[in-house]
Amino acid sequence: MKKIKAALLGCTGLVGQQFIRLLDDHPFFELACLTASSGSAGRTCAAALADASATIAHAATLALVIRETTAAEIIRSRARVVFSALPAAAAGPLEAELRAAGLRVFSNAGAHRMDASVPLLIPEVNPGHLELCRAQLRDHEGFIVTNPNCVVAGLALALKPLTALGLRAVTVTTFQAVSGGGRRGVAAWDTLGNIVPFIAGEEEKIVRETGKILGELAGDHVAGSPIEIFPSCCRVPVREGHLQSVSAEFDRPVSSGEIREALAGFAAEPQQLKLPTAPAAPIIVRDEADRPQPFLDVQAGETGPVVAGRHGRARGMAVSVGRLRPRGRRCDLFLLLHNTVRGAAGGSVLNAELAASKGLIPGR
Ligand SMILES: NC(=O)c1ccc[n+]([C@@H]2O[C@H](COP(=O)([O-])OP(=O)(O)OC[C@H]3O[C@@H](n4cnc5c(N)ncnc54)[C@H](OP(=O)(O)O)[C@@H]3O)[C@@H](O)[C@H]2O)c1
Known part of the structure; x- marks a missing residue:
């Protein structure tokens, strides 16, 4: 064609x-x-x-x-x-x-x-x-x-399968890579050996954009989702990959098994249509005690073999989730996404x- x-x-x-x-x-x-x-x-x-x-x-x-x-x-x-x-x-x-x-x-x-x-x-x-x-x-x-916004690209994707379990509120603390600020965005002097607990406008964007994405189409506009989002954003001295500590609150007690199954089993239209840039699994659940990490997991989503040193199209397109810790109606977890790939291009x-x-x- x-x-x-x-x-x-x-x-x-x-x-x-x-x-x-x-x-x-x-x-x-x-x-x-x-x-x-x-x-x-x-x-x-x-x-x-x-x-x-x-x-x-x-x-x-x-x-x-x-x-x-x-x-x-x-x-x-x-x-x-x-x-x-x-x-x-x-x-x-x-x-x-x-x-x-x-x-x-x-x-x-x-x-x-x-x-x-x-x-x-x-x-x-x-x-x-x-x-x-x-x-x-x-x-x-x-x-x-x-x-x-790059944080929302990972957060809303990981929250989507949890909405079916009665998700009602989310507290998220981000650890965002310097590449999120663009090529000239973050001064090395402010970043090296430092963590800055503020990114201008970011927390407001996370609330309103997540609400629109998880909202319902109502004719010629979207009615925002009622799920409450409470974000706190930090810039950390990492090149690529936004890590997020997420605490999700449900309207009933949840178990580790059902959260894991909802996340790991999630697939949608891009996977059914086999779109060229779609990862085979959009959410990858890591069971190791110390994952996901930007250094190890930012490129998650590979489909197909590495040809002549070049990687598959879906490199960096999957969100990695780990450290699932349910307790009653809450579940804490970490997620990681590639901010300039799944979160942007x-x-x-x-x-x-x-x-x-x-x-x-x-x-x-
Ligand atoms: N970085 C991320 O993780 C991320 C994630 C999601 C969304 N975004 C969004 O994606 C966009 C690009 O982000 P980035 O991080 O790639 O920024 P960047 O590294 O600063 O790149 C900006 C690009 O725009 C060009 N440019 C700048 N000012 C221009 C102007 N007045 N007219 C025409 N071209 C201009 C630059 O060209 P020169 O090189 O010639 O200056 C460069 O090609 C932004 O809107 C950003 O908010 C970024």
Whole structure:
């Protein structure tokens, strides 16, 4: 089948680089346009990215010349799908302009996540919310689909199977990697040998985005979930992987066996459809006393063999859960996710694969 031309905005950032790895020789999409700020424009992908040839297999991708991020450049590339890894301030107006031009925009940025008609999507959790795209298509030529904040991408995925057990409240303390703040986001001086118990705006995002994702589709909007979320966020000196200490409260006593079975047995539409970036198991339960750990488990989700040093598409797409400790109506556990893969680029690519499989992207 013919591939759909795609543009990637913010290709030189930490999320952008993961997108390039995931879209290089993707079965549905073909990278036709890379953009970044004016400072990066004019360089090839190979020249701009430090370890490009280690992670990118195709000469055509390495030879792509980075353009300045303007609507005119993106439209001129004839891309039908746009992946956005821009900072929110730059993303907001541009993504709306590209939607008006008929493009299908899959965004990592926070700008449109809470718009009533924009799906905030995790394909295993709320695939039905993709229906909101049809509401957008009544008012616009194209649509925007967003993926959540990186903490929420792991938290909402792990909570989804627990909702069937009567989940009513969640207290979560995060240990977030420095890569969560972007390439220039967190000063080494503030981070090395330190833990900062504050990330601006993060706790508010966790509450509202988790509520929208676990909420119910009600016509042309989502009615938020009644599950209460109490977050506390820390930045820790780890490169990649957000660890979260979760205490879940249920409306009845829960057992270790039923929590384990609900998490380990969870699978959803992406697994049934065998979407290219879907991990075989979206939640991996670790039974060792000291797991999950960012160093050991951040790449969880591998499907398929390692070919010529390159890993499978689903590397970093599974959430690891461990140290399940039920007590009466509560269960404490740790979870870990790869913040720039499942929490960003990989989540967005999986959203686009699901949209394509539901006929929302012309040409597939
Ligand atoms: N890092 C994470 O774990 C994570 C997780 C979930 C969501 N997100 C979201 O994903 C987006 C990208 O995050 P990131 O961590 O990859 O950030 P980053 O490392 O700072 O990269 C930002 C990218 O945007 C480009 N850019 C910056 N300002 C621009 C402007 N005014 N116009 C055009 N391009 C501009 C940069 O180009 P130059 O290199 O040329 O400056 C770079 O390619 C953000 O919205 C972030 O909130 C990040």
